[in-house]
Every structure is written in C-alpha cells, then in structure tokens.
Amino acid sequence: MSEKLDIIAIGESLIELSTDENLSDASTLNKYYGGDSLTTAISALRLGSKVGYISRIGMDSFKNYLLESWQEEGLDISHVKPVQGVNGLYLVSKEQGCSNKEFAFYRKKTAATNLSIEDISADYIQNSSLVYTTGITQSLSISAREAIKQAFKIAKENNVLTAYDPNYTRLIWTEEEAREAFDEIEEYIDIIFLNIKHDSKPIAEYSSVDNIIKRLWDKGISTVVVKSTEEKGYYTGYQGKIEFIKFINEDVIDDTGAGDAFNGGVLHGITSGMSPFKAVTLGSVVAGLQIKKFGAIKSIPDKDEVYRIFKGQND
Numbered sequence: 001m002s003e004k005l006d007i008i009a010i011g012e013s014l015i016e017l018s019t020d021e022n023l024s025d026a027s028t029l030n031k032y033y034g035g036d037s038l039t040t041a042i043s044a045l046r047l048g049s050k051v052g053y054i055s056r057i058g059m060d061s062f063k064n065y066l067l068e069s070w071q072e073e074g075l076d077i078s079h080v081k082p083v084q085g086v087n088g089l090y091l092v093s094k095e096q097g098c099s100n101k102e103f104a105f106y107r108k109k110t111a112a113t114n115l116s117i118e119d120i121s122a123d124y125i126q127n128s129s130l131v132y133t134t135g136i137t138q139s140l141s142i143s144a145r146e147a148i149k150q151a152f153k154i155a156k157e158n159n160v161l162t163a164y165d166p167n168y169t170r171l172i173w174t175e176e177e178a179r180e181a182f183d184e185i186e187e188y189i190d191i192i193f194l195n196i197k198h199d200s201k202p203i204a205e206y207s208s209v210d211n212i213i214k215r216l217w218d219k220g221i222s223t224v225v226v227k228s229t230e231e232k233g234y235y236t237g238y239q240g241k242i243e244f245i246k247f248i249n250e251d252v253i254d255d256t257g258a259g260d261a262f263n264g265g266v267l268h269g270i271t272s273g274m275s276p277f278k279a280v281t282l283g284s285v286v287a288g289l290q291i292k293k294f295g296a297i298k299s300i301p302d303k304d305e306v307y308r309i310f311k312g313q314n315d
Contacts, residue, residue: 005076005128006049006271010151011037011137012112013055014105015062015089018295023093023102033066034090034296036136036167039257043264043286043300045075049271052076052128054119054151058085058111079124085111092295107140116143117150125154129271130191132263135166138181139173145181152188163191163267165260166199175202191223191270192216193263197230213237223276225266227259234262234284238276245280248288248309257296262287265306285310 017029038053045051053075057066059082066087070077088107107113115137125131131151138145155162164185168178179202194203194212204212213224217237224237233246265286269279285306293299 003050005052006130007041007044007267008052008054008125008128008131008151009037009041010054010115010131010133010148011035012088012107012110012115012140013038013057013066014107015066015087016296016298017089017091019093020294021093023091023104026093029091030295031065032295032298033069034257036134036165036257036260037132039260039296039300040132040165040264040267041075042073042297043261043290044268044271045073045264046300047265047268047282047286047303047306049268050076052079052124054079054115054124056081056083056085056111056115056119058087059083060086062087079119079121081119083111083114085109085114087111112144113141114143115140115147117147120147120151120154122154122158125151125160126158128160130161130163130267131155132163132165132267134164135168135178135181136172139177145184149184149188152185156188161190161270162188163193163263164189165193165263166203167259168195168198168202178202186219186221189221191225191267191276192221193225193227193259193266195227195229195259197228200226209235210242213242223270225276225280227262234280236277236280241277243277243280245277245284248284249291257299258287258291260296261290261300264300281313282306282310285313 013035016032016034019026019029041051088110090105093102133148152162182203209226216224226235233244236243262283265283266279269282289301290299
C-alpha cells in the first residue's frame with residue numbers, strides 16, 4: 001500500500017457471538033467480530049482515519065467473513081496473514097433490564113498467537129503516523145511480545161507515534177506478567193491509556209491520578225489518559241497540564257469495548273491534528289454513543305453522528 005496510513009493497529013481478531021438473553025437460555029447468537037485493538041482500529045476508521053491492521057487469522061470457516069467485513073469497512077488488510085489454524089471467539093450476553101453480563105472467551109492456540117517479528121514490516125510502519133497495540137496482544141505469546149517490541153522500536157526510530165493500552169485483566173495474566181510486558185516497551189511509548197481501577201497497580205504502581213501521570217511523564221510518555229469510573233470521567237496529562245472530562249453517559253455500564261472505541265476516537269483526533277485534550281473530548285463522544293448499544297464493534301457510531309455532538313460541545 002503506497003498511501004500513507006494514519007494509524008496501524010496490531011492485535012488479534014475474535015468472532016463475537018452475542019445475545020440479550022442468558023447464555024444458557026439463548027436459542028440464537030448474533031455473529032460479529034471483535035478484539036480490543038481491532039475495535040480501536042474500526043473506531044478511528046469510522047471517523048475518517050486511514051487505518052491498517054497487522055494480525056494473523058486462521059483459515060477456518062470464519063476467514064472469509066472476517067476479511068470481507070474488514071474490506072467493506074475500508075480497513076487496510078495488506079498485512080493480515082491467513083495461516084493454518086482457528087480464530088478465537090467470545091460469547092457475551094446481557095439480559096434486558098439487568099446490569100450484569102456474562103462473558104466467556106476461547107483464545108488459546110489460535111492463529112493470532114503465532115504473531116511474530118516476521119509480521120512486522122519496517123516499510124509499513126514508516127508509512128504511517130501512529131502505531132497502536134495493547135497488553136492483550138502482548139499476552140498472546142512470547143513471539144507476539146517480540147513483534148510488538150520490534151514494531152514500537154521501528155516506530156520510535158522513524159518518528160512515528162506509538163500508543164498503548166495495557167487493558168489488564170487477571171483472566172489473562174498476572175500483574176507481574178503485565179508489568180514485565182510494559183517494561184519491555186515503555187521507552188518507546190508516546191501515548192498511554194490507563195483504567196485507574198485495573199491498570200494503575202500493575203503499570204504505574206500508584207492510585208493517585210496525579211502521581212500516575214507524573215510518574216509516566218518521568219518515564220518519557222508524553223500523553224497520559226486515565227479513565228476513572230469512580231469519578232465518571234477521563235484525566236488527560238500533556239505538556240505539564242492535567243485536565244478532566246466527564247463521561248457523556250454517566251449511568252450506563254460498559255458491556256463490551258467502549259474503552260477501546262474511546263481509544264480509537266482519541267487516536268483519530270490526535271492524528272488529525274487535535275490537541276490530546278480535544279481528542280479525549282472526541283473519544284468521550286464515541287464511547288458515550290457506543291455504550292448505548294450492544295457489541296464491541298457493531299455498536300461503534302459513524303462520523304456524522306459523532307461530530308454532530310462533538311461540534312455541539314465545542315460551540
């Protein structure tokens with residue numbers, strides 16, 4: 001691909017099977033696709049960014065569905081490699097009128113776990129403005145961690161921005177493993193997204209937002225975005241300033257992917273020339289609209305809907 005990309009996301013795709021009934025009672029599951037870094041990629045893409053994706057997908061019954069869906073979205077898939085193996089999947093349900101959700105995922109020994117340095121093209125990285133990935137991607141395998149480190153190193157050497165979300169969950173690995181993975185790439189990170197409830201201990205080792213942001217500034221990470229569900233908003237630290245932006249929907253629970261969709265909105269804003277503070281406002285609109293619906297990617301709003309609200313907030 002010769003056209004310069006705004007954003008390249010690296011990660012795993014999964015098949016999403018969802019229902020608004022209890023999983024044990026549901027007779028029908030709705031098929032879509034998901035994955036944390038992929039949700040971020042599609043979120044930025046729907047806002048108008050040119051986005052590429054680096055991954056491996058299995059040549060199973062879902063391969064054509066995934067590739068055709070991404071092509072319809074306009075995602076550059078020139079560095080998505082089909083290989084022998086299966087694709088991971090997750091099942092999610094939220095009963096109507098109920099705040100609790102069921103969630104189960106199956107991602108061991110999938111095609112994406114074979115992601116490696118071989119999948120990282122220096123030319124592809126250099127022909128972009130920003131590279132993004134997550135701790136979830138690093139958790140796939142040792143070779144995936146090596147691939148992420150290589151991609152971020154190439155980006156840093158070529159003045160390409162890097163962005164990272166640890167997306168920590170104890171379902172996948174321990175705090176020590178997450179911290180070790182972060183330590184491998186922290187010197188290359190320009191932008192980081194943290195959830196104060198889940199990420200502050202394994203990554204920043206502080207509970208105070210000010211201390212988290214200042215500690216990460218000291219590590220050379222210039223833009224720090226911290227989500228606080230307790231205070232119902234986002235803290236953004238950039239160039240010595242810290243600002244707070246409230247959630248648009250304060251009473252709605254994140255079922256799947258609103259945080260990842262938020263990241264896509266922020267990265268679209270930054271690569272479009274917005275300040276990080278303004279970009280976080282844009283991201284909050286994306287998350288506020290996405291969270292009203294169900295499903296990680298199918299619920300991501302389009303550009304017109306997002307900018308109508310965003311412009312209203314900035315008038």
